[in-house]
Amino acid sequence: MTDFDAGTxxxxxxxxxxxxxxxxxxxxTEAAFRGLLEPLREPVLARATAMEPPAEGRVPFLIVVTRALVPLAEAVPLTRLAGRSKPxxxxxxxxxxxxERFVPLQELALPDGAAYVVFDVERGEEFCGAVPLNALMTVAERNRTPLTIEEGLALVGQYPEALAKNKCFSLAGSRSGDRRVPALWIxxxxxxxxxxxxxxxxTWLGMASAGARGQ
Structure with missing residues (x-):
């Protein structure tokens, strides 16, 4: 297995x-922003020995900046596809x-604060072609939870290659109380x-999920 350094x-x-x-x-300021995120290093390093290196469609952890710091309308244009420049x-x-009415589900029990870490993230391409409600049932049976909009933006922001043709993903951790499920595609x-x-x-839309969250 390739060496992976969580701190790096x-x-x-x-x-x-x-x-x-x-x-x-x-x-x-940059210093204040870095200072806000620095406490998140501890929960990451606490899990470091169990982490596997990033692979196609799966990453060990992501730093998530919520809309409390940066509104979604400003965060979405920061994403890019791998090798592309269009926002x-x-x-x-x-x-x-x-x-803004699509908010994280209460049962996710997200960490308090404007930033946190989500662990063991999968874009969920195995669920391409599946009914989202059925995919959610399988995710829950595995003791995993769907990603929120902010977590999905973090995935594409840090790993642009995660959003690929026919391997896009729903973000069912954010809902507005109706039958609509947010998703990221190309x-x-x-x-x-x-x-x-x-x-x-x-056929081109899976269900992204996470194993845990922490702060």
Whole structure:
């Protein structure tokens, strides 16, 4: 197995967020932003011995910056596809102000605070072609939980290659109280945040999930 250093990866993810201008969008200095994220190093290192290196469609952990720091409308354009330069876009099906009503499910019990870590992340391409509701049942049976919108943006932000043709993914950890399920897919050479119905399968859309979260 390839060597993997969790501390080095943590530093890389912080640097990526800084390079993407997250501090400025959060109204913070770079030093203050780095200081906010630094306590997250401890829970990452506590799990380091059990982590496997990133692989196609799966990563050991992600630093998640929530909308409390950077609004979704500003975070989506920070995403890119691997080797591409076009910024991510929001599907026009979201009416003005509607996206913010898609919030994390209470049962996920997300860590408090404006940033946290999500562990053992899978984009879930095995669920391509499955009905989202059925995929969610399988995810739950495995003691895993669906990713939120912010967690999905973190995945593509840190690992652009995770969003690939016919390997896009739903983010069912964020809902608005109806049958719509947010999802990230590819449109015109860029990531697009849209939604699909919970009962409608798509051959190119899986179900992203996580093993745990921490702060």
């Amino acid at each position: 990866e943590f530093d890389r993810q912080v640097r990526t967020l800084v390079d993407l201008a997250y501090p400025a969008l959060a109204g913070m 991510g876009v929001i599907e026009r099906f979201y009416a003005p102000g509607e996206l 449109s015109k050479g860029a990531p697009k945040l849209g939604w699909c119905w919970e009962g409608n399968p798509h």
